[in-house]
Amino acid sequence: MVQGNARAILHVDMDAFFVSVELLSRPELADRQVIVGNPGERSVVLSASYDCRALGVKSAMPMAMAVRLAPRAVVIEPTHSLYVAYSARIMAIFSEFTPLVEQVSVDEAFLDVTGSIRRLGPPEAIGQMIRERLRSELALPASVGVAASKFVAKVASTRAKPDGMLVIRPEQTLSYLHTLPVDALWGVGAKTALVLREMGITTVAQLAHTPQNTLSRRLGATGNHLFDLAWGRDDRPVETEREEKSIGAEETFAIDIWDDAMLRREILHLGHRVATRLRQSDKIAGVVALKLRYSDFSTLSRSRTLPVPSNSAGDLVSAAEALLAKLGSRPQAVRLVGIRAEKLSDAGGGMQLSIDPRDDNWRQTEEAMDMIRSRFPAGALKPASLLEHGQKREETPGPS
Structure with missing residues (x-):
C-alpha cells in the first residue's frame, strides 16, 4: 500500500515485445528460439526470446554474432506496422487505469496511479489488473515495477522480468537499492562504471556513502545525479506529453x-x-x-x-x-x-x-x-x- 503522501508509480515493460507480437501469428514457434531482425551480417538484433538471451543474444547485437551464439534460432524479419498497432492498443489499456501515462517507447510506459487507488485499490492490485488485461485481450506478457518514483519503478520492472511484478514500498526503497550493483543506476554506462571502479565503488551502497563533493569532482553533474539516485531521490513527474523533435x-x-x-x-x-x-x-x-x-x-x-x-x-x-x-x-x-x-x-x-x-x-x-x-x-x-x-x-x- 502507498503510505502517506507517497506517489504510486508503475513502470510497465512488455516482455520481448517484437518476438511476442510475431509469435501471435506463428504459434508453431512458441517453443523455439526466436530472433527478430533482418537477416544478413550487417543487420542487428531488434529483439530475442528469453531462451536466446540466456545464450548471450542481446538487442542491438550484430546478427552474425547472434546467429553464432544461437545457431538453432529462427530469424524473423520485423513487421514494424504491426508493432505500432499493438503499441496503440497497449497504451489505450493503460489510459483506462489513469490519465497520467508517459509512453517511453513502443513497448513501455510509466503510469502514475496515485489518484486511482481510491477507485481501483492498491498499486500492486492495479499492476496485476493491467498484466491480466494485456494477457487476456492481447495475449502479450508484461513485467511491472511498482514504487514511489520513476527510477525505482524502472529498476523493479527490470528485475521482475520475464512476466512478473515487483513491488518496492517506500520504506523499502533504500534497503533495496543498496543491495544493487552500481550499474543499476540511470547514467552509469561503461565509462562511468570504469571511473567508479577506479574509485573502489561497485555497489549502490558504496556510492551512497561516498561524499557527494568527491563524486562531483570526478564526475561533474553526473556525480550529483547518481548520489541522489543512490538515496532514492527522484521527484520527476510522469509526463503525459513527450514532444517529439x-x-x-x-x-x-x-x-x-x-x-x-x-x-x-x-x-x-x-x-x-x-x-x-x-x-x-x-x-x-x-x-x-x-x-x-x-x-x-x-x-x-x-x-x-x-x-x-x-x-x-x-x-x-x-x-x-x-x-x-x-x-x-x-x-x-x-x-x-x-x-x-x-x-x-x-x-x-x-x-x-x-x-x-x-x-x-x-x-x-x-x-x-x-x-x-x-x-x-x-x-x-x-x-x-x-x-x-x-x-x-x-x-x-x-x-x-
Whole structure:
C-alpha cells in the first residue's frame, strides 16, 4: 500500500515485445528460439526470446554474432506496422487505469496511479489488473515495477522480468537499492562504471556513502545525479506529453549499393514509413533531412525546408529525392540511407493544401491506407512501386 503522501508509480515493460507480437501469428514457434531482425551480417538484433538471451543474444547485437551464439534460432524479419498497432492498443489499456501515462517507447510506459487507488485499490492490485488485461485481450506478457518514483519503478520492472511484478514500498526503497550493483543506476554506462571502479565503488551502497563533493569532482553533474539516485531521490513527474523533435527511419543495405533506382526505391519506402508515423502522432514536418553513409562509414546529412509543412509521403519523398539529386555523383557506394522529418508541429491546426488536386488525392489515399492498416494490422499494404520487385524488408528503426 502507498503510505502517506507517497506517489504510486508503475513502470510497465512488455516482455520481448517484437518476438511476442510475431509469435501471435506463428504459434508453431512458441517453443523455439526466436530472433527478430533482418537477416544478413550487417543487420542487428531488434529483439530475442528469453531462451536466446540466456545464450548471450542481446538487442542491438550484430546478427552474425547472434546467429553464432544461437545457431538453432529462427530469424524473423520485423513487421514494424504491426508493432505500432499493438503499441496503440497497449497504451489505450493503460489510459483506462489513469490519465497520467508517459509512453517511453513502443513497448513501455510509466503510469502514475496515485489518484486511482481510491477507485481501483492498491498499486500492486492495479499492476496485476493491467498484466491480466494485456494477457487476456492481447495475449502479450508484461513485467511491472511498482514504487514511489520513476527510477525505482524502472529498476523493479527490470528485475521482475520475464512476466512478473515487483513491488518496492517506500520504506523499502533504500534497503533495496543498496543491495544493487552500481550499474543499476540511470547514467552509469561503461565509462562511468570504469571511473567508479577506479574509485573502489561497485555497489549502490558504496556510492551512497561516498561524499557527494568527491563524486562531483570526478564526475561533474553526473556525480550529483547518481548520489541522489543512490538515496532514492527522484521527484520527476510522469509526463503525459513527450514532444517529439523529429521522426525518422533508416536502412542499412546487405551489400553497398551504387544503383540509383535501388536507392530511390528505398527512399520511397522510408518516406512512407516516416509519413505514417507523422500522421499517427498528428504531426507535420517543416524540414526533411536525408542521411547517407558510405562504404568507409563516412556520413553526410542534408536537409531541405518544405514549402508547406506536411505529413504526406509524397512531399517527404520528393524533398529527399531532390536532396539526393543535388549531391550529384557519389564518391563511394552507399551503405545506409535514412530520412528524418524535423521541425515538427501539430497537424490539428490544419494544413495549407496545394491547388493541385493530385496532391489532395495522394493525401486522401495515404489516409485511407492508414485506416486499412489500423483495422488489419497484420496486412502488408504499401505502394505498388514497392511491390514490383518482391517484398522489401522493413527498415531498422532509427531513434526519434
